[in-house]
Amino acid sequence: MGSAVWCRLGGLSLRLVCLLSLAPARVAAEFLVGDLVVTQNTSLPWPSSYLTKTVLKVAFVLHDPSNFFHMAYFLYSWDFGDGTQMVTEDGVVYYNYSVMGAFTVKLKVIAEWEQAQPDGSKVVMQKTGDFAASLKLQETLRGIQVFGPTVIQSFQRMIVTLNFLGSPPLNVCWRLKSECLPLEEGECHPISVASTAYNLTHIFHSPGDYCFSIRAENAISKTHQYHRIQVWPSSFQPAIFAFPCATIITILLAFIMYMTLRNSTQQKEILENPEPHSGVRCCCQTCCGPFWLDTPSEYLEIVRENHRLLPPLKSVKTYTV
Numbered sequence: 001m002g003s004a005v006w007c008r009l010g011g012l013s014l015r016l017v018c019l020l021s022l023a024p025a026r027v028a029a030e031f032l033v034g035d036l037v038v039t040q041n042t043s044l045p046w047p048s049s050y051l052t053k054t055v056l057k058v059a060f061v062l063h064d065p066s067n068f069f070h071m072a073y074f075l076y077s078w079d080f081g082d083g084t085q086m087v088t089e090d091g092v093v094y095y096n097y098s099v100m101g102a103f104t105v106k107l108k109v110i111a112e113w114e115q116a117q118p119d120g121s122k123v124v125m126q127k128t129g130d131f132a133a134s135l136k137l138q139e140t141l142r143g144i145q146v147f148g149p150t151v152i153q154s155f156q157r158m159i160v161t162l163n164f165l166g167s168p169p170l171n172v173c174w175r176l177k178s179e180c181l182p183l184e185e186g187e188c189h190p191i192s193v194a195s196t197a198y199n200l201t202h203i204f205h206s207p208g209d210y211c212f213s214i215r216a217e218n219a220i221s222k223t224h225q226y227h228r229i230q231v232w233p234s235s236f237q238p239a240i241f242a243f244p245c246a247t248i249i250t251i252l253l254a255f256i257m258y259m260t261l262r263n264s265t266q267q268k269e270i271l272e273n274p275e276p277h278s279g280v281r282c283c284c285q286t287c288c289g290p291f292w293l294d295t296p297s298e299y300l301e302i303v304r305e306n307h308r309l310l311p312p313l314k315s316v317k318t319y320t321v
Contacts, residue, residue, distance in 0.1 A: 032109050032129030033063040051220070052100050052137045060091040060107060060131065072113040072127075079106040081135075097137045100167045107131045141166035144216055144225035148200075153234040154207050160200045160227065166218055169194050173215045176202070180211040180226040188215065204231040 039057045040050050050056060060076065062069065076088045080095055081103035097103065109129045114122045141164065148160030164170055173188035191198070193216075204210070212227040 030127060032111055032127050034109070034129060034131065035061045036105065036107055036131040036133045037061055038105070038133050038135060048134055049136045049138055052097050052139050054096065056095050056097070058093050058095060058105060060109060069111055072111040075110040077108040081105060100137045100139045103135045103137060105133045105135060138167035138218070138220055140221040141216060141218055141223045143223055144214055146212070146214070146225055146227040148227060150228060151230050151232065152204065153232050154204050155234045156203070158202050158204065160212065162198045162200060162214065164193070164196045164216055167220070168196060168218065170216050170218050172198065174200065175213050176210050177213050178210065180213060180228065182224055183213050183215045207231045207233045
């Protein structure tokens with residue numbers, strides 16, 4: 001059985017933990033009773049929550065109302081859950097966690113004392129106890145890192161990456177403004193973030209100068225950050241705006257083609273059917289003046305001259321032999 005023994009060297013008492021096979025001794029079967037208490041100068045409103053990079057005081061408090069262990073010697077074996085282990089003779093240690101997360105502090109306590117026997121001999125008595133405490137280490141929000149473009153065209157999707165220098169969960173709030181000003185309560189888009197990074201997407205529809213106002217807070221603190229961006233007019237317009245223009249242009253082209261074909265058809269009909277309908281007189285006030293045309297030859301002559309399709313008829317002299 002492994003036990004702690006006392007070795008005297010040069011008149012000095014050295015307490016050593018030795019894994020040696022010793023003669024049977026009277027070892028009490030009961031375990032030590034006590035508590036593992038963790039405290040920090042900065043108190044948080046949540047149980048078992050503490051700040052990183054801030055000294056923790058971890059103390060073992062023995063429950064000994066009868067002062068039975070006043071002559072005992074104690075040995076404390078600590079395990080802080082992050083790979084750090086140490087052995088001390090003092091029941092109080094100070095430790096600083098450098099990273100956030102959940103950790104469990106484990107402590108093994110060994111109490112030993114010598115007890116005289118009726119025959120005058122002495123045996124080493126020992127009691128042990130195992131204790132643990134769960135800790136949640138959090139970081140204050142030291143800032144927000146914003147990674148994204150500063151110049152973009154309208155109607156392009158913009159992605160901005162937010163890196164939070166602090167412990168989640170986080171309540172993040174953002175809004176676009178013309179100036180970089182702090183956000184007031186209720187004037188932003190709230191989102192919940194369960195990690196230290198978040199991608200924010202947005203599409204600008206109008207050119208101009210904008211500012212992303214960002215506010216983040218966790219259970220410990222809060223911080224603000226700003227990101228300016230300039231939006232230029234885009235050479236590419238969305239289809240939703242181009243479709244009405246294309247429709248109007250198509251309608252205009254179809255109308256022009258229709259009118260052209262209609263005029264050509266009318267001119268062809270005039271040339272093929274130069275004589276007016278029987279019983280109908282034709283008036284040509286624009287070209288011929290306000291008078292009635294009585295003969296078909298006169299009507300044909302006017303049509304030829306107005307449309308310039310055929311040379312005017314020449315007078316033909318008739319000779320009788």
